[in-house]
Amino acid sequence: MKALGRHVLAEMYGCEFELLNDIKRVEENMVKAALEAGAEVREFVFHKFSPQGVSGVVIISESHLAIHTWPELGYAAVDVFTCGENVDPWDACNYLVEKFKAGNMTATEVKRGINEVLQKEAVNL
Numbered sequence: 001m002k003a004l005g006r007h008v009l010a011e012m013y014g015c016e017f018e019l020l021n022d023i024k025r026v027e028e029n030m031v032k033a034a035l036e037a038g039a040e041v042r043e044f045v046f047h048k049f050s051p052q053g054v055s056g057v058v059i060i061s062e063s064h065l066a067i068h069t070w071p072e073l074g075y076a077a078v079d080v081f082t083c084g085e086n087v088d089p090w091d092a093c094n095y096l097v098e099k100f101k102a103g104n105m106t107a108t109e110v111k112r113g114i115n116e117v118l119q120k121e122a123v124n125l
Contacts, residue, residue: 005063005083006115010093012076014103021071022047029099030058034065037092062087
C-alpha cells in the first residue's frame, strides 16, 4: 500500500495533573509539538471541562494533532496524523511526553492511504 500519511495513536500515562488540566499549557504544548515535528500550524481550538480535563485539536497543513486529557488519572490520549514526507509524528509525540512529564507512553503507528486495488477502481469510475 502506498501510504498517504502516518497516524500515531499515543497513550501517555503518569502525567502531572496540573499540566493536563491547564488549557493554556495544553494548547501551547500541542502547538509547539506540531512545530517541533516540522508541521505548518493553520488553526487550533481547545475546550476546558469541569471539573477537569482538556480536549483540543491543532489543524496543520499536513493534517492534525488531537488530545483528550484525564488529569485525575494522569492520562492523555493523543493522535498525530501527518501527510507527506517532511513531518514526523513521532517528534510531536516525544515532545509531548517530555512536556507533560509522562511516566511512559505506548503508541501505534497506522499507515493511512489508498491501496493499489482501490486506486485502480477509483480511476475507472
